[in-house]
Amino acid sequence: MPxxxxxxxxxxxxxxxxxxxxxxxxxxxxxxxxxxxxxxxDGVPEALDAAREHSLRVIPAVELSCHFEGRExxxxxxxxxxxxxxxxxxxxxxxxxxxxxxHQILEKLKxxxxxxxxxxxxxxxxxxxxxxxxxxxxxxxxxxxxSVGQAFDIYLGNHGPxxxxxxxxxxxxGIEAIRKVGGVSVIAHPGTCRDWPRVERMIQLPxxxxxxxxxxxxxxxxxxxxxLGGRYGKIxxxxxxxxxxxxxxxxxxxSQVTERVVARLREVAVV
Ligand code: AMP
Ligand code: FE
Ligand code: FE
Ligand code: ZN
Numbered sequence: 001m002p003x004x005x006x007x008x009x010x011x012x013x014x015x016x017x018x019x020x021x022x023x024x025x026x027x028x029x030x031x032x033x034x035x036x037x038x039x040x041x042d043g044v045p046e047a048l049d050a051a052r053e054h055s056l057r058v059i060p061a062v063e064l065s066c067h068f069e070g071r072e073x074x075x076x077x078x079x080x081x082x083x084x085x086x087x088x089x090x091x092x093x094x095x096x097x098x099x100x101x102x103h104q105i106l107e108k109l110k111x112x113x114x115x116x117x118x119x120x121x122x123x124x125x126x127x128x129x130x131x132x133x134x135x136x137x138x139x140x141x142x143x144x145x146x147s148v149g150q151a152f153d154i155y156l157g158n159h160g161p162x163x164x165x166x167x168x169x170x171x172x173x174g175i176e177a178i179r180k181v182g183g184v185s186v187i188a189h190p191g192t193c194r195d196w197p198r199v200e201r202m203i204q205l206p207x208x209x210x211x212x213x214x215x216x217x218x219x220x221x222x223x224x225x226x227x228l229g230g231r232y233g234k235i236x237x238x239x240x241x242x243x244x245x246x247x248x249x250x251x252x253x254x255s256q257v258t259e260r261v262v263a264r265l266r267e268v269a270v271v
Contacts, residue, residue: 001258003030004239006034007243009127010125010126013134034059034078035058040127040128064094066171066173068202071193072166074187075175076186078269081183105162109162111161120142137151148247171205179206182269184209188214189211196224209234212238239255240252
């Protein structure tokens with residue numbers, strides 16, 4: 001039976017509402033589903049509700065944007081207590097920082113001759129966790145770009161003229177924040193940082209797992225992630241990073257991960 005440990009809803013930058021995510025998971029025969037929105041758990045109650053009458057386990061989860069050695073790293077947290085007031089406050093601050101960053105991105109776009117309003121970006125988001133994909137969609141809607149991919153290629157990508165980094169939580173603080181709400185932390189898509197010595201320094205932190213199966217990972221990345229995870233005794237996870245059925249998407253439940261991994265995550269979460 002397929003499971004899904006990495007996907008995004010409209011609570012952050014996905015295209016499907018939490019209910020649509022659950023319906024899709026049910027249609028695909030998925031048995032466990034973690035909703036891992038960027039810096040928010042706002043979609044979790046709706047997903048739990050939508051799954052209530054069905055044989056689908058929804059795992060309250062999150063994908064935190066952290067920094068490590070001056071660069072952004074994503075950290076997944078599973079089985080988090082999504083109602084914890086301190087945790088919710090932390091996430092609220094992270095989203096405020098996201099909004100501030102959008103203003104900075106818009107300033108940079110202006111410097112290269114593109115006028116886009118904050119409202120135009122907000123219109124592309126139904127949740128409060130604003131991100132570059134919403135700016136990209138606004139650029140497409142205003143005919144500045146032909147596609148979201150092009151918007152990233154020309155302006156918003158990590159080396160583009162409108163790129164603004166994020167520097168809020170350190171990876172250590174992210175791991176601690178997840179642990180404090182009873183969750184299990186996993187380094188997301190380590191292959192995207194293209195620096196395996198750096199990943200090895202990350203994995204020596206008290207993190208619980210590492211994402212091995214991810215659409216951005218080539219075979220060599222999976223091998224390296226698996227080897228590192230094995231060497232340091234970490235849980236090996238994976239997911240599709242589903243953001244919705246448009247463009248070049250990867251379907252939910254297509255990674256190699258099984259219920260055995262969910263059981264491992266749960267074991268670590270309860271101790
Ligand atoms: P942010 O959290 O605002 O930095 O945006 C990161 C998100 O942008 C990722 O989670 C992806 O959903 C999306 N993204 C990053 N790079 C690209 C790209 N080249 N094309 C399309 N979407 C991208
Ligand atoms: Fe995303
Ligand atoms: Fe990510
Ligand atoms: Zn993701």
